[in-house]
Amino acid sequence: MSELIVNGAVVADTFVRIAAVDDLAQLPVDQDVLAPLSVWQAMPERLIDRAGRRGLLLAPDADPTQAQPFFSRLDVIAVEFPSMVDGRGFSLAYLLRTRLGWRGELRAVGPLVRDQLQMLARVGFDAMSLREGQDLHAALSSLRDFSEPYQGSADEARPLFARASLESSHV
Template identity: 35%
Template structure:
């Protein structure tokens, strides 16, 4: 099966290549054809070169700080957040900061060790696309994203808690 993601309620072809961080002393190797996600700090370092190029997006590792892109986030067509292992929850915080504090409006993608049972929580934090771990059945994503009909607390998908929604 070609590389696919789950986005907008369906399985779609993934046109983006995640470019790994180069080793010490090596240069960044961006594919000549197609779209590329590069480390956020390297995009910022080459901002003059990358600004306005909508075939280049960025990815954050779980220990990166999204503040480095403050004021520039909506110049990016895609921001991906890497989950190096499913138990590392820092990516959820990065997503909330990008959506709520920095006002990011474009595609926010979860990559790495992304499991089906995390999708509902990722959605509530602001993710809009999911690159599941290859051994997971992407056809189950719709059910997992809509497993709960209501969330109790406010989040990026609804800014009003359930008790206030019920009162009105």
């Protein structure tokens, strides 16, 4: 079983990714399932009726507003990063958290690396899988690489430059 980082800890990943509705027949009804948006749109009742946890997988070019009707039935939304240089998933996470109000687990999946973890967390991801072969326990320390944010993000921390200019204007 693979592992991922969730809320600052390394845990087992219990979700199985499926590509089509027919894949559900091969899984136990209590298996945690991560299905693409197209499956949710085609046959949502097949996923809703399952005993296991339910997840939705968003492609980097997906319209996140199309996932919103399923929010109340989801345990996790996973955003696909097809390569470590494809940054569209950062934007999707920010939109899901800030404009669409997703409060459940938000997972980054794909060949990500340690250096991306802090920014993934800043835009709203609380779960991350990394490229195969990465030491997740060692990668955890990267979430503390920087003590001050330098830009705004979904975590609502005031950027250092904004605090500095605000403080200097009150002198």
